[in-house]
Amino acid sequence: MPAQATLEAFKAHLRGELLQANDAGYETARQVYNGMIDRHPRLIVRCGNVADIIAAVHFGRDNDLLVSVRGGGHNAGGLGVCDDGLVIDLSRMKGIRVDPVARTVRVEGGCTWGDVDHTTHAFGLATPSGIISTTGVGGLTLGGGLGHLTRTCGLSIDNLLAVDMILADGRLVTASAEENTDLFWGVRGGGGNFGVVTSFLFRLHPISTIYGGPMLWPLNQATEVMQWYREFITQAPEDMNGFFAFLTVPPGPPFPEHLHNQTMCGIVWCYTGRQEQAEATFKPIRSFRPPALDLVGPLPYPALQSMFDPLYPPGLQWYWRADFVNELSDAAIALHVKHSSDIPTLHSTMHLYPINGATHRVGKHDTAWSYRDATWAQVIVGVDPNPANNDKIIGWTKAYWEALHPYSAGGAYVNFMMDEGAERVKATYRDNYERLVTLKNLYDPTNLFRVNQNIKPTV
Numbered sequence: 178m179p180a181q182a183t184l185e186a187f188k189a190h191l192r193g194e195l196l197q198a199n200d201a202g203y204e205t206a207r208q209v210y211n212g213m214i215d216r217h218p219r220l221i222v223r224c225g226n227v228a229d230i231i232a233a234v235h236f237g238r239d240n241d242l243l244v245s246v247r248g249g250g251h252n253a254g255g256l257g258v259c260d261d262g263l264v265i266d267l268s269r270m271k272g273i274r275v276d277p278v279a280r281t282v283r284v285e286g287g288c289t290w291g292d293v294d295h296t297t298h299a300f301g302l303a304t305p306s307g308i309i310s311t312t313g314v315g316g317l318t319l320g321g322g323l324g325h326l327t328r329t330c331g332l333s334i335d336n337l338l339a340v341d342m343i344l345a346d347g348r349l350v351t352a353s354a355e356e357n358t359d360l361f362w363g364v365r366g367g368g369g370n371f372g373v374v375t376s377f378l379f380r381l382h383p384i385s386t387i388y389g390g391p392m393l394w395p396l397n398q399a400t401e402v403m404q405w406y407r408e409f410i411t412q413a414p415e416d417m418n419g420f421f422a423f424l425t426v427p428p429g430p431p432f433p434e435h436l437h438n439q440t441m442c443g444i445v446w447c448y449t450g451r452q453e454q455a456e457a458t459f460k461p462i463r464s465f466r467p468p469a470l471d472l473v474g475p476l477p478y479p480a481l482q483s484m485f486d487p488l489y490p491p492g493l494q495w496y497w498r499a500d501f502v503n504e505l506s507d508a509a510i511a512l513h514v515k516h517s518s519d520i521p522t523l524h525s526t527m528h529l530y531p532i533n534g535a536t537h538r539v540g541k542h543d544t545a546w547s548y549r550d551a552t553w554a555q556v557i558v559g560v561d562p563n564p565a566n567n568d569k570i571i572g573w574t575k576a577y578w579e580a581l582h583p584y585s586a587g588g589a590y591v592n593f594m595m596d597e598g599a600e601r602v603k604a605t606y607r608d609n610y611e612r613l614v615t616l617k618n619l620y621d622p623t624n625l626f627r628v629n630q631n632i633k634p635t636v
């Protein structure tokens with residue numbers, strides 16, 4: 178532990194706050210979204226500005242502290258927080274500036290996607306993010322970023338124009354298509370391995386009101402619905418987005434009582450085409466098998482983005498397993514239906530996110546995000562408020578994943594992984610991995626930034 182005088186000097190320098198175990202606010206500040214994570218950092222720096230981040234990077238490095246960087250705190254494996262080290266917490270840095278003429282938005286590292294949507298929507302603009310508005314911009318973007326707009330606009334990193342970041346030596350640099358291009362390649366998918374991103378510059382799209390929401394079918398139609406979906410979504414125009422899910426209907430409004438607590442399959446749609454064409458576009462979808470529940474209609478984009486927030490408040494227990502998938506065979510569908518029939522709790526679910534469309538127009542070596550040829554990112558999550566059910570949700574998730582893994586493409590989306598070891602990280606970056614190691618050797622040779630899906634330096 179650094180000497181008291183060193184700590185006092187550091188604290189006095191900060192515009193933000195330095196928290197230790199006995200300080201008021203420490204208990205709240207150490208908690209992350211996944212209630213299964215229970216870590217006790219020695220120090221939490223709630224940075225007030227970029228100077229605080231620079232000071233924290235120097236302080237962590239010079240005092241040999243384990244350093245973690247916290248954006249939205251949503252990471253499944255709790256990678257925003259560490260035991261016994263220093264947390265560089267960006268959650269107070271929420272500056273956002275839209276340039277409506279250039280159609281860009283500059284976002285500070287502590288923003289959630291809800292913060293961004295709220296601001297950009299005022300200008301009738303949006304940039305692709307995820308499906309829950311409380312997720313942090315930082316971690317989601319640096320790992321890739323899949324969501325409701327992926328088929329239309331690509332991944333979040335495909336809309337990233339530049340980052341400002343603090344490197345391990347404390348220097349601030351900009352990485353973009355013009356400056357530090359090697360670093361810009363690496364941060365687009367390589368996670369927080371290369372430094373602390375203080376702000377992101379994204380391209381915006383004229384997306385304001387979409388036509389979307391969930392459509393649900395009974396489990397006894399799941400095989401046909403999934404077979405139909407695999408053909409439909411791989412051929413649909415790029416203005417059609419829709420991820421497939423197995424889920425349990427929550428027992429409350431807006432869901433009709435006769436469906437409460439039923440396990441069903443569904444598709445959450447997000448059509449970005451012309452509103453006048455939406456009803457006609459959805460006619461064949463609705464007539465294939467009339468859905469048991471159809472909540473699809475015109476919605477402000479932020480309303481779709483935050484639709485599932487109330488169902489998933491912070492603090493639930495989460496256990497994740499994921500894979501990329503090229504093809505959805507009949508055999509794989511049969512296994513999905515079998516395991517989803519045993520969903521153990523109300524919040525547990527399986528999602529298949531399409532990553533074709535605009536995502537496929539970027540080459541697999543153009544950014545660090547390798548799996549451009551995959552069709553879906555699959556994630557199985559066991560979730561429950563009660564830690565007493567952890568064995569149940571973990572057991573179900575593992576059994577489901579083990580059954581489906583042989584049908585997968587090999588690696589998994591880094592943002593859907595917990596701590597699965599170095600081989601799994603390599604399998605995910607495939608032949609981009611060596612280039613990431615070269616970058617790590619150059620920008621973070623001592624692996625200061627290692628609380629992440631780590632690219633280990635070799636120098």
Ligand SMILES: Cc1cc2nc3c(=O)[nH]c(=O)nc-3n(C[C@H](O)[C@H](O)[C@H](O)COP(=O)(O)OP(=O)(O)OC[C@H]3O[C@@H](n4cnc5c(N)ncnc54)[C@H](O)[C@@H]3O)c2cc1C
Pocket residue numbers: 209210245246247248249250251252253255256257258267286306307308309312313314315316317318319320321322323324368369370372373374375489592593628629630
């Ligand atoms: C309910 C829920 C829904 C989700 N939905 C989606 C989805 O639709 N699409 C999707 O792609 N992902 C989704 N995810 C996964 C999400 O992308 C990851 O959990 C991501 O890591 C969250 O980022 P964060 O900033 O909130 O996390 P944190 O836990 O704060 O950080 C995660 C990692 O990113 C690093 N990091 C964060 N910010 C910075 C920064 N500014 N500079 C450097 N490193 C940084 C951290 O060091 C850490 O290693 C979801 C997660 C949850 C829990």
